[in-house]
Amino acid sequence: MKKILSVTFLTLMITISGCKKLLDQPPKSQLGSDKFWKNADDAKAGVAGIYDGVQNMFNSQFIYWGDGRSDNLTFHPTYNDALPLAINVLTPNTNGADWTLLYTTISRANFAIKYIPTIPVIDPALSKDYQAQALGIRAYCYFWLIRLWGNVPLWTEPYEDLSTDPYKGVTPAADIMKNEILPDLLKAYDLSDKTASVVWNLNSGGIAAMLMDVYMYNHDYTNALLWCDNLLALKRYSLEPTATWKNIFTSPTNSKEDIWSLNWDFTVDGGNKTSQEIGAGDTNSDFAVDPALWTYFTTTAADIRGAQSIDFKVNNHDKILKYYAPNLDKNGNQIYPTSPQANLLFPLYRLADIYLLRAEALNRTGDLANALIYLNMVHTRAGLPAYKASDFNNADAMLYGNPVNGNGILRERQLEFFCEAKRWFDLQRNGIIVSTMDPLIKARQTQKGFPPTGFGDIRKIFWPINQNVLNANTKLTQNPPY
Numbered sequence: 001m002k003k004i005l006s007v008t009f010l011t012l013m014i015t016i017s018g019c020k021k022l023l024d025q026p027p028k029s030q031l032g033s034d035k036f037w038k039n040a041d042d043a044k045a046g047v048a049g050i051y052d053g054v055q056n057m058f059n060s061q062f063i064y065w066g067d068g069r070s071d072n073l074t075f076h077p078t079y080n081d082a083l084p085l086a087i088n089v090l091t092p093n094t095n096g097a098d099w100t101l102l103y104t105t106i107s108r109a110n111f112a113i114k115y116i117p118t119i120p121v122i123d124p125a126l127s128k129d130y131q132a133q134a135l136g137i138r139a140y141c142y143f144w145l146i147r148l149w150g151n152v153p154l155w156t157e158p159y160e161d162l163s164t165d166p167y168k169g170v171t172p173a174a175d176i177m178k179n180e181i182l183p184d185l186l187k188a189y190d191l192s193d194k195t196a197s198v199v200w201n202l203n204s205g206g207i208a209a210m211l212m213d214v215y216m217y218n219h220d221y222t223n224a225l226l227w228c229d230n231l232l233a234l235k236r237y238s239l240e241p242t243a244t245w246k247n248i249f250t251s252p253t254n255s256k257e258d259i260w261s262l263n264w265d266f267t268v269d270g271g272n273k274t275s276q277e278i279g280a281g282d283t284n285s286d287f288a289v290d291p292a293l294w295t296y297f298t299t300t301a302a303d304i305r306g307a308q309s310i311d312f313k314v315n316n317h318d319k320i321l322k323y324y325a326p327n328l329d330k331n332g333n334q335i336y337p338t339s340p341q342a343n344l345l346f347p348l349y350r351l352a353d354i355y356l357l358r359a360e361a362l363n364r365t366g367d368l369a370n371a372l373i374y375l376n377m378v379h380t381r382a383g384l385p386a387y388k389a390s391d392f393n394n395a396d397a398m399l400y401g402n403p404v405n406g407n408g409i410l411r412e413r414q415l416e417f418f419c420e421a422k423r424w425f426d427l428q429r430n431g432i433i434v435s436t437m438d439p440l441i442k443a444r445q446t447q448k449g450f451p452p453t454g455f456g457d458i459r460k461i462f463w464p465i466n467q468n469v470l471n472a473n474t475k476l477t478q479n480p481p482y
Contacts (some may be wrong), residue, residue, distance in 0.1 A: 040123070057102055066422060066423065082277075192204040208230045209354055262344075282339055303382050459481050
């Protein structure tokens with residue numbers, strides 16, 4: 001949906017996290033809610049504002065949060081912009097530490113959740129579906145927040161009255177999961193229009209995918225498999241064929257694999273700033289491909305994902321072309337758009353993600369035979385020979401990887417979802433962040449001439465809170481040990 005602003009959305013730009021400007025807002029009678037939310041067009045505009053918030057959330061921080069701290073990417077060989085993430089020396093001023101845009105989107109969703117049900121003249125089914133999208137995206141934002149920061153402030157009502165305290169302390173992540181994320185998603189699925197299938201919108205398929213993802217994070221494999229079944233029962237999705245795998249990222253509306261994708265149009269939204277981090281024609285990238293992953297992709301010609309994900313021809317290993325359609329110059333080199341003209345269409349959920357999560361859940365519940373089936377669906381689609389049951393001696397080998405005979409589910413996810421903001425959370429969900437990253441960080445520190453201290457304090461799994469947010473909200477304290 002395109003960017004749509006109204007009097008209401010000028011106020012919705014307030015950062016719930018505690019911006020001092022909040023104290024300068026007009027009184028409630030001037031905030032606009034009493035004059036907005038009167039008809040279906042207002043509801044449509046309100047929901048458009050929520051999607052605008054999702055665009056802004058992922059405009060520059062998509063890579064920081066999902067891949068930048070993982071074994072997918074490392075610091076650029078010449079520039080040090082990504083070094084704090086690559087060696088885990090985050091500070092309250094590190095790019096990515098600011099949660100403001102997530103709370104802006106939550107604020108917009110809170111207005112929609114409160115007021116759309118009060119609109120007198122609107123088709124009831126449409127009203128319910130708009131509510132479903134707002135509830136689902138609010139849950140999505142909190143899911144990101146608790147995975148990145150742990151305990152965070154919880155806002156479920158719009159801020160409309162200046163007599164209300166604009167500051168909140170944190171709510172335990174477990175309580176947000178139990179009392180907010182799951183109830184929002186379950187209600188959203190009930191309200192959603194089961195016939196709606198626009199890939200840019202959070203439809204019933206996207207909500208079911210999110211529920212599976214959330215239950216996997218909770219290690220509730222029974223419910224994860226249930227919501228996978230619910231998604232598959234929609235009979236809406238199928239894996240993109242090997243020959244057209246690139247469609248997932250360049251033409252989501254033409255791929256039956258995409259469940260929910262980020263809409264972006266640089267003529268309306270401006271260039272997607274993530275291009276500056278992974279590949280644009282007018283600037284150096286912040287990150288480079290980690291050497292081990294570079295070696296795998298450049299030496300495993302059978303895997304069709306490598307040459308379509310990273311640019312093998314650049315010396316600095318810093319151009320990621322996954323989200324760009326082929327556009328070659330006369331010498332066969334990829335032409336990258338300038339950052340002001342970069343359209344990047346991130347798949348937030350797609351069927352391969354669901355299949356490999358299903359393989360993980362089946363593996364965790366002891367059903368290795370069926371786990372292998374779903375693992376091979378993605379593995380063979382990549383052009384690789386199918387794994388055999390004998391490649392994995394046990395469930396751990398299938399999940400974490402057998403270095404002799406096979407790479408396993410989590411390795412398949414790493415290769416398939418490279419730079420799709422999945423890898424960090426895969427490591428987190430399975431409790432292997434430190435064991436995976438500690439030796440790698442030691443090697444990176446040694447490379448840069450630093451003492452090889454490794455990952456450091458295990459509490460550094462979570463991000464620090466941005467210093468401006470802390471300065472504005474006296475009810476917050478910094479995440480330890482920062």
